[in-house]
Amino acid sequence: MPIDAVVFDIGRVLIEWDPERFYDSRLGEAERMRLFREVDLLGMNEGLDRGEDFKSAVYDLAERHPAWADEIRQWHDSWLKMAYAEIPHSVRLLRNLRRAGVPVFALSNFGIGPFELASTVYPFFKEFDQAYVSGYLGTLKPEPEIYEHLERGSKVAPNRLLFTDDRPENIAAAAERGWNTHLFTTPDTLARRLVDEGLLSEEDAT
Known part of the structure; x- marks a missing residue:
């Protein structure tokens, strides 16, 4: 799929x-x-x-x-x-996905004040097609409600989503809903997954 x-x-x-x-x-x-x-x-x-x-x-x-x-x-x-630095390779992947026409969403446990502060420093916070942020939604990963917000708002079927997160419990909750998942360890492993899924070329994944 x-x-x-x-x-x-x-x-x-x-x-x-x-x-x-x-x-x-x-x-x-x-x-x-x-x-x-x-x-x-x-x-x-x-x-x-x-x-x-x-x-x-x-x-x-x-x-x-x-x-x-x-x-x-x-x-x-x-x-x-x-929250002292962006992870450059990960940000390049996000931007190259968008350039390739792939919608990119955020699903994050993040307070309202910190998110708004970070948005003034990290421009890519404003580059998501949609951002689902716990502080605004009043629910946290791995609670099911936050995943439901994204499913309803994005109108993308669960089995057509690929979700990357560094917390195994958050990944497990998404997988239970039928999402495709990638446990984030390094940008390189995420890049390889995006290439394997046909979402980015080898060049755009570097």
């Missing part, structure tokens, strides 16, 4: 997203690990991904943990240093 559209996750597929790296550079690994044990930063970030206000959620958490308040606020104030 041919592929009609490609669906990209964003974090760790199209941009580097590494808060641990950021805090390691500030605190050292041992102190960063203590911070993450004592403060539920990842739980707070899940709330952002569900649509909570960016600054309020981070600063409210900082107020509840005064010993770590300065470091917690960095999740808001220095967020772009955590």
